[in-house]
Amino acid sequence: MFSQSREFSSPVHIPAQSQKVLRNHPDIGDETRERVRRRMKELNYQPNLAARSLVTGKTYSVGFVVPDLMHPFFAEMAKGLSGALREHSYGLLIASSQESPDNEVQAIEQMLARRVDAVLIASAQSDTACFQRISERNVPYILVDRSFLGHAANFIGVDDEKAGFIATRHLMDRGCRRVAHIRGPAVSTAEGRLAGYLRALDGVDPVIVREDKHEDAASSRGFQAMVKLLQSDRRPDGVFCFNDPSAMGAMHAILESGLRIPEDIAIAGCGNLNYAPFLRVPLTSIDQSSLAMGERAARMALAMIESKKPSGEPESVLLEPALVERASTRR
Amino acid sequence: MFSQSREFSSPVHIPAQSQKVLRNHPDIGDETRERVRRRMKELNYQPNLAARSLVTGKTYSVGFVVPDLMHPFFAEMAKGLSGALREHSYGLLIASSQESPDNEVQAIEQMLARRVDAVLIASAQSDTACFQRISERNVPYILVDRSFLGHAANFIGVDDEKAGFIATRHLMDRGCRRVAHIRGPAVSTAEGRLAGYLRALDGVDPVIVREDKHEDAASSRGFQAMVKLLQSDRRPDGVFCFNDPSAMGAMHAILESGLRIPEDIAIAGCGNLNYAPFLRVPLTSIDQSSLAMGERAARMALAMIESKKPSGEPESVLLEPALVERASTRR
DNA sequence: TTGAAAGCGGTACCAA
DNA sequence: TTGGTACCGCTTTCAA
Numbered sequence: 001m002f003s004q005s006r007e008f009s010s011p012v013h014i015p016a017q018s019q020k021v022l023r024n025h026p027d028i029g030d031e032t033r034e035r036v037r038r039r040m041k042e043l044n045y046q047p048n049l050a051a052r053s054l055v056t057g058k059t060y061s062v063g064f065v066v067p068d069l070m071h072p073f074f075a076e077m078a079k080g081l082s083g084a085l086r087e088h089s090y091g092l093l094i095a096s097s098q099e100s101p102d103n104e105v106q107a108i109e110q111m112l113a114r115r116v117d118a119v120l121i122a123s124a125q126s127d128t129a130c131f132q133r134i135s136e137r138n139v140p141y142i143l144v145d146r147s148f149l150g151h152a153a154n155f156i157g158v159d160d161e162k163a164g165f166i167a168t169r170h171l172m173d174r175g176c177r178r179v180a181h182i183r184g185p186a187v188s189t190a191e192g193r194l195a196g197y198l199r200a201l202d203g204v205d206p207v208i209v210r211e212d213k214h215e216d217a218a219s220s221r222g223f224q225a226m227v228k229l230l231q232s233d234r235r236p237d238g239v240f241c242f243n244d245p246s247a248m249g250a251m252h253a254i255l256e257s258g259l260r261i262p263e264d265i266a267i268a269g270c271g272n273l274n275y276a277p278f279l280r281v282p283l284t285s286i287d288q289s290s291l292a293m294g295e296r297a298a299r300m301a302l303a304m305i306e307s308k309k310p311s312g313e314p315e316s317v318l319l320e321p322a323l324v325e326r327a328s329t330r331r
Numbered sequence: 332m333f334s335q336s337r338e339f340s341s342p343v344h345i346p347a348q349s350q351k352v353l354r355n356h357p358d359i360g361d362e363t364r365e366r367v368r369r370r371m372k373e374l375n376y377q378p379n380l381a382a383r384s385l386v387t388g389k390t391y392s393v394g395f396v397v398p399d400l401m402h403p404f405f406a407e408m409a410k411g412l413s414g415a416l417r418e419h420s421y422g423l424l425i426a427s428s429q430e431s432p433d434n435e436v437q438a439i440e441q442m443l444a445r446r447v448d449a450v451l452i453a454s455a456q457s458d459t460a461c462f463q464r465i466s467e468r469n470v471p472y473i474l475v476d477r478s479f480l481g482h483a484a485n486f487i488g489v490d491d492e493k494a495g496f497i498a499t500r501h502l503m504d505r506g507c508r509r510v511a512h513i514r515g516p517a518v519s520t521a522e523g524r525l526a527g528y529l530r531a532l533d534g535v536d537p538v539i540v541r542e543d544k545h546e547d548a549a550s551s552r553g554f555q556a557m558v559k560l561l562q563s564d565r566r567p568d569g570v571f572c573f574n575d576p577s578a579m580g581a582m583h584a585i586l587e588s589g590l591r592i593p594e595d596i597a598i599a600g601c602g603n604l605n606y607a608p609f610l611r612v613p614l615t616s617i618d619q620s621s622l623a624m625g626e627r628a629a630r631m632a633l634a635m636i637e638s639k640k641p642s643g644e645p646e647s648v649l650l651e652p653a654l655v656e657r658a659s660t661r662r
Numbered sequence: 663t664t665g666a667a668a669g670c671g672g673t674a675c676c677a678a
Numbered sequence: 679t680t681g682g683t684a685c686c687g688c689t690t691t692c693a694a
Contacts, residue, residue: 044467046444050390051687053381061424061445069410070605079400082427086438091445093392094425096413107417113377114392114422136375186669219609236361248609274401275606278550278579382671386686665694671686678679 023139053115061091062301063111065104069096069125072273074122074291077144080294081120088302090117099124112137118301120144126186128153140304144297147316148187154304156297156317160189163286163321164196167240167268170284172200174329176238176266180207180223184218184242193270194241207236223251230257238266238329244269244276244285251281253330266329270321282326289319384446384653392422393632394442395475396435398455400427403604404621405453408475411625412451419633421448449632451475458518460485471635475628478519485635487628487648493522494617494652495527498571498599501615503531505631506662507569507597511538513556513581515549515573524573524601538567553580561588568596569660575600575607575616582612582659597660601652613657620650 019066039045053059064081078094093116095107104124111119112134119134119141128151134141142154164181171179181197184190198206211225221240229236231254233240241247247269254265261267261281269276272287296317341424370376384390395404395412409425416423424447426438435455442450443465450465450472459482465472495512502510512528515521529537542556553572560567561584572578576598585596592598592612600607603618627648 044464046440046468048385049445049685050381050384051670052689053670054379054385054672054687055689057670059381069400069406069413070403072403072406075400075403075406078425079427082400082425083429086426086434086441089441091424091441092426093422094409094413095417095423096410098410098414103414103417109377110420110422111418112581114380133375137377217605248606252609273606275579275604275610278583278611279606279609280611337681361664379671382686383673384686385688386673663694666692668689668691670688670690673684673686675682675684677682 001101003235057115058305059091060089060114061093061114061116062298062305063093063095063108063114063119065095065097065107065111065119065123067097067099067104067122069094073271073288074182076290077122077294077297080291081298082294084295084298085302088298090302097124101125101198105130108134112139117305118142120297120301122146122309123148124187140301142157142297142300142304144293145189150206152314154300154316155188156293156300156315157290157319158321159294159318160192161196161199163270163288164193164240165200166196166323167193167270167284167286168197168200168319169324170323171238171240171266171268171329173329174238174262174266176236178207178234178236179204179238179240180209180229180236182222182229182239182241182246183208183210185212186247190242193240197240207232207234218243218245219249219252222246223253224249226250226253230254230259235265239265239267241267241269243269244283247283247285247328248279251279251283255280262327262329264329266331268323268329272324274325277326281328284326284329285324287322287324289322293319344375358371388446389448389636390422390446391420392424392445392447393629393636394424394426394439394445394447394450396426396428396438396442396450396452396454398428398435398453399429400425404476404602404619407621408453408628409623412629413625415626415629416633419629421633428455432456436461439465443470448636449473451628451632453477454479455518471632473481473628473631473635475624477521483561483645485631485645485647486633488520488626488650489619489624489652490649491523491652492527492530494601494619495524495571496531497527497652497654498524498601498615498617499528499531501654501656502569502571502599502660503599505569505593505597505662507567509538509565509567510535510569510571511540511560511567513553513560513570513572513577514539514541515577516543521573524571526592528571538563538565539601549574549576550580550583553577554584555580557581557584561585561590566596570596570598572598575602575604575614578614578616578659579610582610582614586611591662593658593660599654599660603655607655610659612659614661615657616655618653618655624650 082092097104097107101124122145128148145157147155183194209225209228211221241250247267251267254261269283269285272285276283276285413423428438432455453476459479476488478486499510514525540556540559541550567631572581578598582598585592600614600616603616607614607616
């Protein structure tokens, strides 16, 4: 029994007997159980998870490393994760790496030192070396959103190729004869959307622009890329932008030049920001169901933790992208 | 010395001597230090933080409970926190309560069970009972963004009264003769902005609308509130909305009714969403410097953890709101 | 069904 | 400067 004489926060000796009650162990008499329960309330007792971790080897927490928490996609995923994990009494450790590979490595190391039961990573790395370190430590990890060619790992994300295809095809269906693409940085999502764009073009001459002054926000990069497109001799009449912020920048450039959206140039983005309907021209975009991805990722992580399988076949989950049409392509 | 024969991940016996090296204890010979360092690298050794926590009583982590991670304000704060904490090798546990007081209490309990060294809370509670439980456990906590009247606690937030004052006064300076206010739910931020609005009015008849169908998003609540305002006999020519999403909804209602912004009705929001410049009419808003708030909150939390002061005078930090003028009030 | 005892991986203290 | 030892609070095992 807890010793009444001590302060709650100071060392309280709790015999094994009482501990069984905490964990609903079957070998306990009803009367004893009740007595212990009451005492727990009285003392406001809460088991020390660190001590439990030490012996079980589990921390009941998962880590989530993102390039930028401000990005609504990651924020929403985190929200989904948080909800799903809370239901299972798992904790969520988050680190925002600011798109810096160094910060990311440091964050991952910290997660490992904290012995999280699993790590989810939307990576800003250019190579896969640091994932090696995770698997060496036998910690299950899941790549999220961004994958790496030739690196077999558990992955959960959106079918970016399909997203690019759908968006581009949509522009063509709306009568665009010359669809350009403002592409993103060298990560798998941008590559996938580019590939989908090319497939949808089906042989027609592609027009691809890239603005990689990395210091700028995506929106201003989209702006600059669009300015280039407007200056070219054969102006496009439709543009698929690799994400919504770049689409916002592009729209800004178009409207500023006196052209109309979608009459002169139609625009489609990707990501379906929740503010997309309120933009200067409501933006057609590809929805990535980030909340669902968060929940899905949580389920996958929990399954990996439970199953304890050391390194079975890496699982890959691709969610279906869905087009949401708005005024920017409605013509 | 670490015993070479064992697997890294399996129990490795580490004598006290070697541990001193890890913690840069002074009582160590150079040669020994070097030898141990090398061996650490070889074994890829990482101290078990759970074990350390058990004896030190510290977890080197802080918890952050927010009503909604998707809200850019909280996302950005979290980002600021994450960066500042990473520099000090502290971990960040995040829980998104979805504005549900029950979820929030559960999240706080979990944080306490995990023995975080401090808790930051942007609370969705209507009363302060659950904070009581935190201080009973002697865990320092900081209220963030939202405070509670009559509840003395460490607090860090924006001077909401001033924000409301500045925004309203700005509308009046731009020639609005009848400034209305679309107010938010019964939390301190909304109350403060309302108070500032009233002070700026300086006796002029206030027009206050509220739409509290809680199930809807803030933007659609703003829309509904604006519809009411448009139907009234004396239509306002300026509206201060308690946050940016509600301002977006209000703008939508105005434009849909065929009126112009800002010529017929000027709009000011609060929060300065990073997408504010790209809205249908770029939105004048009050900036809350959420990133700085995150960093500031991290500093405050670390200071409280270090200082170990049990319950000195609660500290209250109020950041200055700053108006960012855009087209929605430029006339 | 109950309670005692060992040990998880660290830290802190003390004697050599 | 070094290494041995007693815990931290919990889980697990085993004998009563």
